Amino acid sequence: MQQMRILGIESSCDETSAAVIEDGKRLISVVTATSLDLHAKYGGVIPEIAARSHIESIMPVIEQALAEAAKVTADNSTKKDDNIWDNIDAIAVTYGAGLGGCLLVGVMTARTLAITKNKPLYAINHVEAHAYVNFLTEATPDLQHSYNLPNQAPVFPALALIVSGGHSQLVLFNDHFDYVLLGQTVDDAIGEAFDKVAKVLGLPYPGGPSISKIAKKGNPHAYDFPKANLNTSNPMLESLRHAITSSNSHTNINYDFSFSGPKTAVLRTVQKMCGKDHSFPSFKLAELLNDTQKADVAASFQRIAIETVVDKTVLAYQEFKPKTVIIGGGVASSPELRRQLSEKLPIPIQYTDPKLCTDNGAMVATLGYFKHIRKQPSSDPYSLDIQPNLSM
Ligand code: KG4
Numbered sequence: 535m536q537q538m539r540i541l542g543i544e545s546s547c548d549e550t551s552a553a554v555i556e557d558g559k560r561l562i563s564v565v566t567a568t569s570l571d572l573h574a575k576y577g578g579v580i581p582e583i584a585a586r587s588h589i590e591s592i593m594p595v596i597e598q599a600l601a602e603a604a605k606v607t608a609d610n611s612t613k614k615d616d617n618i619w620d621n622i623d624a625i626a627v628t629y630g631a632g633l634g635g636c637l638l639v640g641v642m643t644a645r646t647l648a649i650t651k652n653k654p655l656y657a658i659n660h661v662e663a664h665a666y667v668n669f670l671t672e673a674t675p676d677l678q679h680s681y682n683l684p685n686q687a688p689v690f691p692a693l694a695l696i697v698s699g700g701h702s703q704l705v706l707f708n709d710h711f712d713y714v715l716l717g718q719t720v721d722d723a724i725g726e727a728f729d730k731v732a733k734v735l736g737l738p739y740p741g742g743p744s745i746s747k748i749a750k751k752g753n754p755h756a757y758d759f760p761k762a763n764l765n766t767s768n769p770m771l772e773s774l775r776h777a778i779t780s781s782n783s784h785t786n787i788n789y790d791f792s793f794s795g796p797k798t799a800v801l802r803t804v805q806k807m808c809g810k811d812h813s814f815p816s817f818k819l820a821e822l823l824n825d826t827q828k829a830d831v832a833a834s835f836q837r838i839a840i841e842t843v844v845d846k847t848v849l850a851y852q853e854f855k856p857k858t859v860i861i862g863g864g865v866a867s868s869p870e871l872r873r874q875l876s877e878k879l880p881i882p883i884q885y886t887d888p889k890l891c892t893d894n895g896a897m898v899a900t901l902g903y904f905k906h907i908r909k910q911p912s913s914d915p916y917s918l919d920i921q922p923n924l925s926m
């Protein structure tokens with residue numbers, strides 16, 4: 535049978551990425567350009583700068599991903615450059631959630647290519663795509679050494695913890711395109727909280743990796759930052775419980791997260807350590823802290839932020855007994871998250887490569903593949919619009 539290849543395009547935040555994947559499981563090419571360096575001095579992504587750099591990078595990135603894919607043929611024959619579209623069966627593009635100006639660049643490019651190259655176009659939800667990257671279990675010989683992929687694809691029902699700079703979601707997938715959102719953040723996303731705490735500690739953006747690094751030298755129990763206790767209601771979760779628990783086990787565990795309380799607690803603690811109050815500019819606090827204090831705050835915050843999502847993942851595992859647990863999103867590359875999950879979950883997780891946890895075109899292409907073979911509706915390339923606030 536002829537292999538099926540999907541081109542995935544991602545531009546929802548600061549990464550411009552394109553990838554080609556085959557049969558929903560094999561990574562053929564992935565090319566990513568990031569505008570991270572341009573945002574670093576501001577301590578966060580500046581939407582206009584990100585959008586402008588997508589405009590500059592998107593076609594070179596797509597062309598390179600296609601050219602690299604064209605070199606990888608089943609019979610190892612070399613293809614001519616003008617044939618790079620021959621083996622592409624469909625295009626998938628992130629249309630939400632994300633920054634409006636950034637999404638527009640990817641979507642308009644994908645629409646144009648779908649029309650001119652006459653390919654079906656699939657609109658991809660970025661958060662769902664973060665979970666789907668776990669279906670990649672193989673790579674071309676060239677990429678095998680750079681990407682450490684799981685041996686097995688997820689099996690349904692699968693519990694997914696999706697944690698990034700924009701999202702913190704716990705989702706139960708019963709099958710492709712059949713899922714229940716068990717919980718999500720009610721305020722900041724976990725990655726956003728890492729980024730903000732890093733800023734208070736004077737650590738470089740993005741905050742997650744900076745905190746991970748410095749936390750290695752700190753005491754994770756030096757400070758006891760509070761964990762939120764939520765009682766939000768979730769009708770989807772209630773109806774799921776109603777459907778599966780006919781009578782007995784009655785639980786009312788809440789799977790929502792909150793990170794704004796712990797984040798503010800860090801700020802208040804640091805102000806106190808420095809003998810300052812709210813009138814003192816927070817960006818100057820870091821100058822008054824020594825390295826040990828910074829490392830202790832970082833390690834203590836990391837511990838409770840990660841415990842918050844891990845503990846709820848373990849509770850959801852116990853309640854719904856999925857066959858697989860998967861993680862995705864930038865924060866899923868955190869070694870502390872992986873350590874705590876491996877320690878607390880009774881089943882092993884097949885972690886994907888940390889490079890595939892942050893935004894990339896491969897996750898978009900993988901979800902696009904399943905939409906294509908499962909006969910999900912494709913999008914009209916003349917009218918597909920962005921949805922910056924798209925939810926799951
Ligand atoms: O998925 P992603 O690339 O972009 C969004 O969709 O938001 O995630 C970026 C986020 C940033 O907030 C970054 O601080 C966080 O992922 N992150 C980490 C780590 N690496 C990246 N957070 C904690 N620990 C890490 N090692």
Ligand code: ZN
Nearest residue numbers: 698863864893
């Ligand atoms: Zn993301």
